[in-house]
Amino acid sequence: MGIKERRDREKKEHRQRILDEALQIITKEGFAALSMRKLAEKIEYSAASIYLHFRNRDEIARELSEVGYGQLFEFLTAAAQEKDAVKRLRAVGEAYVSFGLKHPEIYRLIFMSDAAYIEAVFIENNEDSAANKSYRILLGIAEDLKRSGHYRGKAASSEVADMIWTTWHGIISLKLTCTNFPMTPVETLVALMGKTIVEGLGAKRLPVSGRTPSVAKKR
Amino acid sequence: MGIKERRDREKKEHRQRILDEALQIITKEGFAALSMRKLAEKIEYSAASIYLHFRNRDEIARELSEVGYGQLFEFLTAAAQEKDAVKRLRAVGEAYVSFGLKHPEIYRLIFMSDAAYIEAVFIENNEDSAANKSYRILLGIAEDLKRSGHYRGKAASSEVADMIWTTWHGIISLKLTCTNFPMTPVETLVALMGKTIVEGLGAKRLPVSGRTPSVAKKR
DNA sequence: GTCTATATGAGGATAGAC
DNA sequence: GTCTATCCTCATATAGAC
Numbered sequence: 264m265g266i267k268e269r270r271d272r273e274k275k276e277h278r279q280r281i282l283d284e285a286l287q288i289i290t291k292e293g294f295a296a297l298s299m300r301k302l303a304e305k306i307e308y309s310a311a312s313i314y315l316h317f318r319n320r321d322e323i324a325r326e327l328s329e330v331g332y333g334q335l336f337e338f339l340t341a342a343a344q345e346k347d348a349v350k351r352l353r354a355v356g357e358a359y360v361s362f363g364l365k366h367p368e369i370y371r372l373i374f375m376s377d378a379a380y381i382e383a384v385f386i387e388n389n390e391d392s393a394a395n396k397s398y399r400i401l402l403g404i405a406e407d408l409k410r411s412g413h414y415r416g417k418a419a420s421s422e423v424a425d426m427i428w429t430t431w432h433g434i435i436s437l438k439l440t441c442t443n444f445p446m447t448p449v450e451t452l453v454a455l456m457g458k459t460i461v462e463g464l465g466a467k468r469l470p471v472s473g474r475t476p477s478v479a480k481k482r
Numbered sequence: 483m484g485i486k487e488r489r490d491r492e493k494k495e496h497r498q499r500i501l502d503e504a505l506q507i508i509t510k511e512g513f514a515a516l517s518m519r520k521l522a523e524k525i526e527y528s529a530a531s532i533y534l535h536f537r538n539r540d541e542i543a544r545e546l547s548e549v550g551y552g553q554l555f556e557f558l559t560a561a562a563q564e565k566d567a568v569k570r571l572r573a574v575g576e577a578y579v580s581f582g583l584k585h586p587e588i589y590r591l592i593f594m595s596d597a598a599y600i601e602a603v604f605i606e607n608n609e610d611s612a613a614n615k616s617y618r619i620l621l622g623i624a625e626d627l628k629r630s631g632h633y634r635g636k637a638a639s640s641e642v643a644d645m646i647w648t649t650w651h652g653i654i655s656l657k658l659t660c661t662n663f664p665m666t667p668v669e670t671l672v673a674l675m676g677k678t679i680v681e682g683l684g685a686k687r688l689p690v691s692g693r694t695p696s697v698a699k700k701r
Numbered sequence: 702g703t704c705t706a707t708a709t710g711a712g713g714a715t716a717g718a719c
Numbered sequence: 720g721t722c723t724a725t726c727c728t729c730a731t732a733t734a735g736a737c
Contacts, residue, residue, distance in 0.1 A: 270702090298728080298729060298730080299729080299731080300728080300730085308704080309705060309706080310729095310731090311705075311706085311707095311731090312703080312704060314731075315702095315703070315704085319730075319731075320730070320731090375655070375659055376659070378658075378659050378660055378661055381659060381663065382660060385662065385663050416674075416677075421665065421666065422666045422674055423674075424664075425666040425671060426666075426671060426678065428652075428656070428664060429649070429652035429653045429664065429671060429675075430648070430649060430652055430675075431652070432652045432655065432656050433648035433649055433650070433651045433653070433655070433656075436594070436651065436652065436655050436656075437593070437647070437648050437651050437655075439597075440593055440596075440600060441593075441597055441601060441604070442601070443604065444600065444601070444604050445647060445648065446640065446644070447640065447641045447644040447645075451641060452641070452644060452645055455635075455637050455642075456645055456649075458635075458682070459645065459678070459679055459682030459683055460678055460679075461682070462681070462682040462685035463677070463678035463679055463680070463681040463682025463685065464678055464682075465685075466681035466682065466685045493720095517711080517712055518712075518714080519711080519712065520712095527721075527722090528721065528722050529712095529713085530714085530715075530716095530722065530723085531720075531721055533713095533714070538713075538714075539712095539713070539714095
């Protein structure tokens with residue numbers, strides 16, 4: 264049965280080669296630039312042969328998205344070793360943003376294009392998907408912030424985690440769409456954001472929504 | 483010279499009609515669905531005739547972006563009447579997010595696709611562009627927060643404004659890409675975010691970056 | 702079984718007839 | 720000024736060669 268094994272192995276390698284080249288194209292030129300023809304040229308096969316390995320262009324995109332979530336997870340994991348929740352919040356935030364800056368087209372693909380990719384990963388996939396594991400890093404930070412007395416509000420940890428996530432996503436996605444705006448450097452934004460959120464969550468006085476805090480009275 | 487005037491007027495009207503139909507297509511089906519052929523069918527002219535009014539599809543996109551910035555500006559202006567900076571922050575934030583939810587495809591076009599559109603507006607255009615005026619609403623809030631003693635940090639108003647903007651953008655853009663995630667409802671996120679930022683900016687104790695605040699010591 | 706060649710139909714853009 | 724005809728690029732599908 265060695266022949267079948269070799270054939271299977273070769274087919275798998277061929278498939279992987281297609282994915283590798285596709286990733287290169289996306290990384291360099293963005294997802295929109297990924298065409299079956301261009302990809303076929305790169306792998307030195309006809310376009311039709313790609314369809315023997317992938318149902319369509321979308322299936323390639325979905326697989327590459329998962330690669331992207333994996334890369335992001337590695338970035339985050341490396342930064343999530345810090346014990347202290349506040350330090351970890353800052354480290355992971357910086358890692359998240361630096362991933363986006365380093366792999367802008369991948370970030371666009373996984374978080375700024377079709378909702379189908381990310382939803383497939385979060386909803387259908389198992390708990391061990393890279394995207395879910397990344398989210399749990401974030402959730403862990405929110406829980407630790409609460410545990411260590413860094414926040415006093417009533418918000419659930421998942422809400423705090425979502426707030427932090429949207430924050431980082433906001434910075435990187437706006438930067439990718441508009442390289443010159445906001446003019447504040449990304450690093451400054453990450454630092455200011457992190458500090459403001461930590462202090463906001465842990466603030467002792469919680470002014471009732473809508474009322475002006477006493478400090479402002481002197482106006 | 484009345485004939486020339488009528489001709490000019492008719493041409494202008496025709497151009498406007500193209501834009502109107504294009505806006506409808508984008509609003510309903512998204513920018514990707516805007517094809518010259520489909521547009522031609524709507525206006526009941528040949529596709530080639532569109533090129534007499536617009537250099538290419540991109541030029542239509544750019545003009546529609548400006549319409550979009552104008553619509554956003556109107557949303558924000560209506561919410562920016564409130565005198566109190568904190569209340570205004572919340573009102574404008576809600577308006578920003580509700581614009582994004584109400585006109586998702588327009589939002590995608592102006593803030594989530596090509597950097598060229600937004601950069602053209604912010605950089606090349608005059609101070610009176612809708613995008614610049616919108617930004618100044620935000621900047622005004624940041625300045626008023628500072629003036630009324632709501633924040634004590636060293637961050638410049640423009641940095642605070644950018645932080646607030648990225649925050650709102652993060653919420654809406656993540657929601658548009660991933661309708662089921664984050665699971666926290668948009669309204670909850672906006673409220674939590676607004677509260678956390680106001681309290682974070684105004685917090686009395688400013689723990690030195692990297693040190694754990696005293697509350698956490700008990701861990 | 703795996704590939705090449707080719708067909709189909711959508712789309713952007715343009716030349717040239719009227 | 721408007722149209723038809725056309726060219727190019729693209730995703731996708733399939734027939735049939737090997």
